[in-house]
Amino acid sequence: MLVMSLNAPRGVLVPEERPLPQPGPGELRVKVHACAVCRTDLHVMDDELPGVRHPLVPGHEIVGVVDARGPGTSAPVGMRVGIPWLGYTCGRCEHCRGDRENLCDHARFTGYQIDGGYAEYTVADERFCLALPREPDDAHAAPLLCAGLIGYRALSMTGDAPRLGLYGFGAAAHIVAQLARHQGREVYAFVRRGDEAATQFAMRLGCTWAGEAGVRPPRALDAAIIFAPAGELVPVALDAVRKGGTVVCGGIHMSDIPSFPYAKLWGERVLRSVANLTRRDGEEFLRLAPQVPIHTEVRTWPLTAANEALAALRSGTVAGAAVLVPGHAAG
Numbered sequence: 001m002l003v004m005s006l007n008a009p010r011g012v013l014v015p016e017e018r019p020l021p022q023p024g025p026g027e028l029r030v031k032v033h034a035c036a037v038c039r040t041d042l043h044v045m046d047d048e049l050p051g052v053r054h055p056l057v058p059g060h061e062i063v064g065v066v067d068a069r070g071p072g073t074s075a076p077v078g079m080r081v082g083i084p085w086l087g088y089t090c091g092r093c094e095h096c097r098g099d100r101e102n103l104c105d106h107a108r109f110t111g112y113q114i115d116g117g118y119a120e121y122t123v124a125d126e127r128f129c130l131a132l133p134r135e136p137d138d139a140h141a142a143p144l145l146c147a148g149l150i151g152y153r154a155l156s157m158t159g160d161a162p163r164l165g166l167y168g169f170g171a172a173a174h175i176v177a178q179l180a181r182h183q184g185r186e187v188y189a190f191v192r193r194g195d196e197a198a199t200q201f202a203m204r205l206g207c208t209w210a211g212e213a214g215v216r217p218p219r220a221l222d223a224a225i226i227f228a229p230a231g232e233l234v235p236v237a238l239d240a241v242r243k244g245g246t247v248v249c250g251g252i253h254m255s256d257i258p259s260f261p262y263a264k265l266w267g268e269r270v271l272r273s274v275a276n277l278t279r280r281d282g283e284e285f286l287r288l289a290p291q292v293p294i295h296t297e298v299r300t301w302p303l304t305a306a307n308e309a310l311a312a313l314r315s316g317t318v319a320g321a322a323v324l325v326p327g328h329a330a331g
């Protein structure tokens with residue numbers, strides 16, 4: 001099978017032929033139909049997360065079908081499944097026992113500690129595979145597995161805030177905007193300076209307002225989620241939320257947050273991060289997605305063009321989500 005392998009820190013992905021992996025006890029082998037490209041993959045490539053091993057097959061927004069079953073599994077061959085970032089938890093630590101498996105001390109993550117979906121086949125622990133709704137199709141479902149899931153978890157952390165700001169209008173924000181609109185919230189989109197395409201994209205998805213990140217929105221926000229990995233947005237977002245409002249940092253990595261006057265946090269503003277996902281987040285969100293319904297905007301690349309897809313994500317030229325489709329031409 002073909003995989004795209006990261007063989008050194010800050011390297012490029014190299015196409016390699018490998019033998020088909022055999023599923024062990026409790027594991028499923030999945031034929032990958034689509035794998036979305038996440039900003040976290042760039043952090044893995046750039047060695048910005050601790051302990052990235054090499055060689056590694058990245059990719060943690062996987063849609064595919066069960067192709068072979070290890071001992072003790074129950075999913076039928078041919079079943080469509082999603083494989084998200086959370087690939088293993090211990091079930092014993094205080095976080096696992098406290099219903100916070102996203103914080104498990106011994107968690108392992110797909111496309112980070114476990115080879116992921118930039119491949120024709122992958123192997124996953126059945127307990128962490130998610131059943132997918134019938135719609136949408138594979139390429140459009142793939143971004144739901146991280147951009148959607150983490151976005152959903154981040155949105156949950158804002159409570160019922162009626163006026164919501166989204167900083168960085170990429171894959172996660174374009175899904176959260178649809179979910180928030182469905183819940184009757186107003187959405188304010190903050191885009192890069194001069195990014196007219198992102199502004200129009202946000203307005204097309206029903207946002208109330210779209211503008212540059214540094215600009216104060218026309219009304220104070222009740223909450224904001226920062227998806228861009230830019231620490232300088234933290235004081236900017238705190239400025240934009242009202243007293244008692246919440247700012248959620250939705251990414252796994254962020255550049256340093258500059259120091260700022262305490263007055264920006266004063267007034268019981270809350271600043272928090274969101275880490276990973278629980279399986280319950282996955283089940284809840286995937287039930288909700290077809291009800292909205294969420295339409296993901298995707299641009300597809302063949303698996304062998306993973307480096308090009310990552311470069312496009314890095315340069316901010318992808319509207320919505322970038323998705324790798326094994327065996328397909330670019331579209």
Ligand SMILES: [Zn+2]
Nearest residue numbers: 038040146147
């Ligand atoms: Zn991700």
Ligand SMILES: [Zn+2]
Nearest residue numbers: 090093096104
């Ligand atoms: Zn644990």
